[in-house]
Amino acid sequence: MSLDFLLEIGTEEIPHWMIPGALAQLAKVDLLGASPTVDATPRRLVVRAEGVPERTPDSEQIVKGPPISAGDKAAEGFARKQGADASALRKAGNYYELVKKVSGRDGRDILAESLPAAIVAIQWPKTMHWTERGGPRFIRPIRWLVALLGDQVIPFEIAGVKSGNVTRGHRQLGASTIPVTTGNYESELRRNGVILAAHERRHKIEKEAAALGAKLDGDLVETLTYITEFPTAIKGDFDPTYLELPAEVLTTVMRHHQKYFSVEGMPDGLAPNFVAVMNTSGDPEGLVKHGNERVLKARFNDARFFWNVDQQKKLANRVGDLTHVTFQAKLGSYKEKTERVVALVEELGGNGHAQRAALLCKCDLTTEMVKEFTDLQGVVGGLYAHAQGEPEPVWRAIYEHYQPLSMEDSIPSTPEGQIVALADKLDTLRSCFSVGMIPSGSKDPFALRRAAQGVVKILVEAKLDYQLDQLVQGDLREFMMDRVKYYFREVRGFKYDEVNAVLASGCWTLADVEARLTALAEVRPTENFEPLAASFKRIRNILRQSGYTGGERVLEADFEQEAERELYRELERVVKVATDSGEYRAILTATASTRPSVDRFFDKVMVMDEDLIVRARRLELLYRINMHFSTIADFSEIVTSGDTKS
């Protein structure tokens, strides 16, 4: 018979961002073959399943015994050790063996043994003791455990907490002791102010917040879903005079500090409202609304105060103060970093505006506003530079120089911003690599992968004319090449062998890599391409085996066979397309169209002719094909249907 299973790990409030990871682990917990489904709120991790066997079936186990040649004594000793009579042994080949009956076990007993270990084995980013040194570790204290198989408790204990059938409701909305069954668990929770399913809480937040005019934000919705057991949205107001402050500042205060949604006003500005999500069912007296408004007002007041104080000292007068701001312990201050970035911008050919922006871009780190709202670094610098009369190319470059913050984020919108952002990130990478701070595995405390990804994205999307080899060398070049591959594969969706093929033919500027990849991806599906790529591998092999390194002088008329002359003409045609148009797609299309000639050549012509002069001419023909056809992409890297992926 199979039974329903329920496990609820009752805890104190778990950090919202860790919950999905824990659930993914719990979804793999061994329930004697049944498939678990998982749910969570901040105070409970829940595993449920149907069809968990009440008892595992009886089975037989064959235990191999001593060789028959070892004699009766050995056989008796073996049987005794196994708790059986020697008469129960049977012969299998030259050995004795014993068939042992293994009785099935109650599922409840098996789970009582396995669940405590499975719970404590959940991996968390940071764990704690809550009883004493040497006690169990978990993300937050475990305060109750519900463990049921059918209508019976699965008995076990963790840190003095015994499993049972009693759960707890919402801290304010529910009872603190609620007996449950596998059947009524979710509905009992609901009666006690807990919405168990995250998707249901998420939907409630989205629906209610949107109805109040909130500008929804996926990350914030997710956070609120996992810091509430019963989310309810309310709308609050603030004094419209605060709208004089930059929208960036207001939004940051609301979203990042207070976890409120902002509300859009007309036209493309903010409305003097916010939407907060409570962890309770209502606010009949308006106390929660009033409290949140009061907090927001104080926060906005701070922001206004910071704005006013910060204007008393212009960014340009703060460069020296950067000596007091650490960039990294081994790498000194932001003053030194600024000097390096300015020099690099100049070296990269940045104009006066770009150099000015580089000089000022880190100065906002000394402002009260950024000390309070660190997420706004760069943005605040840009806003201040604007307010202090710096020209638009300068303030905009400062504003955008941390971009792109992710692969989805856009690159800076102006050439000045692009070059400052590039120089800033490049300097971080070079500096960190120079002192051995190189990311390994999941360890990347300085977010160097993100910086490198930003460099790649800027170089490609701004079509900047720097060769990667000029910008980075050694270990850092290797590191960057990984990011280049990642970018073109994962972000841009090119096939891995196309990326390998293009990079194998040389990596000049990344914009050029992109152009070649785009052309390659377009021409690849055409009928001649992959067969040509297959032939190309053959050409490579022949050249490698022959050891031919080029240099034979040869003209069309030198060839004896029509197939040779035809291929020679085709080669000339491709070279002409390359010289005349230089357009990758046209060159690749022309190259692909040589396929019938290549096929005919290999059909009719024996390259390794006994006549050494004939052989040398044919090798030269292949040599030139290899050279001219490889400038855009190395076709031998293309995986064709005849290949096995390695």
Next chain:
Amino acid sequence: MDTFQDTVFKLKRYWADRGAIIQEPYDVEVGAGTMCPETFLRVLGPKPYRVAYVQPSRRPADGRYGENPNRLYKHQQLQVILKPSPNDVLDQYLGSLKAIGIDLSKHDIKFEEDNWEAPTLGAWGIGWQVMLDGLEITQFTYFQQCGGIDLDLVPAEITYGLERISAFLQGVDSVYDMEWAPGVRYSEVRLADELQFSVYNFEAANVDRLWRLLSEHEAECKELLTGYDKYPDKHRYPVLAAYEQVLKCSHLFNLLDARGAISVTERVGIIKRVRDLAVGTAKIWAAQQSEGALA
């Protein structure tokens, strides 16, 4: 409506009823109630302890000349240590909010992750900031390590921001407008303090002399940390006096920082100097406890 002092009385009464000793503020400058020996030293070792006290906490860099309605150079914390932490510690905490007049059924309470770490003390813990209608009213921490020592029993530390809570209860926008006692506003008691110490901390403090004081207190502390091993009567050894020197150094560091006198390179070094003193003191205190000291 409760005055500031009413709220303090009620919280002290609440925790006294739950077995806490009610201590008075420590009489050396500290940046937080955590730094008082009643917390920093008492959490070490295997002996259970419960204590609550108000601690005026000085953060020189936070001074705003009395002009900012919410930021103070010196604010009052109500610090509670429950060692070991009882199983229902969060319920007890929520009970304390009810005790000061917060009807939880009408408010929104959230526990948001906030792990505490004090590099100068070699201390860290796991916990939350407690949000009441979007206002952070309490820091709740399960201490894991203090003075570089793993804790035998895990204490719960509850730190109430008294000004914030009281201003919330009184419904005023500026802490200075709160009633401290009937008819007496917070500003009458503390505004001069805020203004004058902002002037001192940011403008008047003599940087050279502060550096010398830092060295002197550090030297005094180091001297006190070297003699323990050979000292015959362990329980007489003045490690508590050594700890006061640590606190002096920590406060001087904060003052120098507020004066903008600490460079990047110096900062890391000084934090380490203070940390070494704190860790050294904690070690001796723990050793003294296991030797059967009077405390």
